[in-house]
């Protein structure tokens with residue numbers, strides 16, 4: 001249908017066509033779909049369940065938080081039952097940049113989308129500043145019967161505005177109270193409130209609980225007239241949905257007190273009114289240091305009692321940490337830039353290492369621990385050992401380097417290198433930024449720098465074992481060519497010898513170039529050629545001449561030469577502006593194979609340099 005036509009028919013810009021009607025119709029809707037009258041916790045629980053739990057909701061966005069997500073699911077499952085848990089504040093406790101805000105953000109978006117769907121729909125008294133549940137219009141025995149008959153639970157009283165407008169209505173007038181379907185939208189300040197503490201002196205409780213409308217007081221005469229009050233505090237806004245407290249424990253005591261009443265009674269104090277009912281999920285975050293201070297202050301006993309604490313630690317599994325950077329750096333890099341294979345892994349390895357604690361089992365080093373957390377089994381260590389290690393280090397994941405730090409450094413390095421984020425540049429960037437990481441003191445910095453060197457060394461070793469086979473493969477190709485050229489030369493040489501003539505110069509040169517490469521001295525060459533000649537004749541006679549050197553001594557000599565010389569060969573070749581043809585061919589072949597693996601010309605050179613040097617990936 002034409003867009004203009006759809007708008008004409010009353011569809012909202014977000015594709016919604018919201019319903020308007022009256023209380024009588026709403027009662028029918030409740031009968032058909034009792035879930036419309038769900039309290040906030042249950043609606044949120046159903047949203048999560050529909051998404052496959054918190055884990056499902058955060059799929060592809062947050063990694064390594066399975067444990068926290070299971071606890072969060074359990075919290076909402078219990079709260080949805082209307083249990084006492086509903087009166088608790090969900091406190092997310094985690095280190096800086098550990099995903100607390102991201103998680104709450106995802107929850108909010110989930111709730112918004114859910115409220116737009118039929119199964120997540122909710123209704124409100126039209127014109128109510130808090131979009132309150134229309135069933136609040138019912139009181140006493142009528143309310144009890146309605147709850148029984150409709151299969152809903154009804155909680156809370158009319159807000160001051162609605163009480164003034166509708167509090168005394170009966171009969172048809174009551175049934176005609178306007179009701180509308182509402183959706184949750186943070187942007188439009190419906191059903192999602194957020195509060196972040198600012199400077200304690202300038203904090204105004206009105207931000208939470210609404211404020212007097214000074215201009216309107218003169219119209220209505222008294223301050224207690226609800227028409228002279230703006231119910232626009234964050235707690236008002238969050239009614240029916242979710243209230244987020246950023247850094248809760250940094251808040252002034254008055255704020256915490258308001259929150260405590262809300263938690264204990266489901267009500268909060270606003271202006272001159274009696275406690276006002278509110279139905280909202282309260283999610284707060286804080287960090288370890290503030291939490292410890294809070295817990296140890298006896299004055300906080302009551303509030304502490306009202307909290308369900310869920311830890312959101314940093315990822316400790318390498319693969320989770322890699323996915324974070326894959327998502328935030330690799331997939332969002334500027335066009336035309338490249339990220340070297342293993343650069344992300346280098347960064348993630350470093351980040352996880354900073355979070356691990358040394359085991360009491362001396363034989364298990366940090367890198368080994370990291371591997372064991374990442375893999376099923378390593379070098380005879382398995383699930384049992386993993387559990388042991390986890391048990392002895394409870395604070396793991398609550399400190400160390402944050403993903404935000406790493407992402408920032410990588411993003412900056414990617415721009416600075418203007419092209420390719422090599423492993424070397426990655427380590428350099430992580431190294432250089434340590435001084436400016438919040439929450440990391442000078443002592444830790446030193447330790448972290450050492451960890452970076454460990455990562456460089458470890459990666460260097462692993463890359464060697466990755467690249468050497470390419471040299472072998474390239475060498476074998478090269479070897480086959482040499483072998484056949486040698487055989488051809490040898491034929492010409494032997495013909496000449498038999499005819500009693502001196503071999504042609506080019507034949508002699510060709511043979512020597514191979515012999516020299518494998519260390520056959522001038523004095524040994526005759527014997528060597530005789531021997532190979534006899535060997536080749538035999539193989540030919542049997543029709544078994546191969547593509548690679550079959551003569552054991554020749555082959556062994558070439559292989560010795562190969563394995564013993566990769567590093568020096570590489571070193572030499574990279575320093576030598578014009579290496580011999582053989583060497584150049586080999587290195588070109590290695591470059592070709594690296595390109596197949598995703599290395600661009602730039603990171604190929606970075607890698608070859610690293611492998612060709614005794615201290616790989618120099619930085620610092």
Ligand SMILES: Nc1ncnc2c1ncn2[C@@H]1O[C@H](COP(=O)(O)OP(=O)(O)OP(=O)(O)O)[C@@H](O)[C@H]1O
Nearest residue numbers: 061062063095096097098099100101102324403404
């Ligand atoms: N487990 C994780 N999975 C994916 N991304 C993560 C994870 N933890 C953190 N991040 C990313 O790191 C960045 C910082 O996270 P976020 O702002 O949510 O942390 P926070 O805990 O709220 O930090 P702060 O304490 O500083 O407020 C975000 O870009 C987030 O996506």
Ligand SMILES: [Mg+2]
Nearest residue numbers: 097100101102
């Ligand atoms: Mg945050």
Ligand SMILES: [Zn+2]
Nearest residue numbers: 128132159162
């Ligand atoms: Zn109201």
Ligand SMILES: [Zn+2]
Nearest residue numbers: 338420600603
């Ligand atoms: Zn590259």
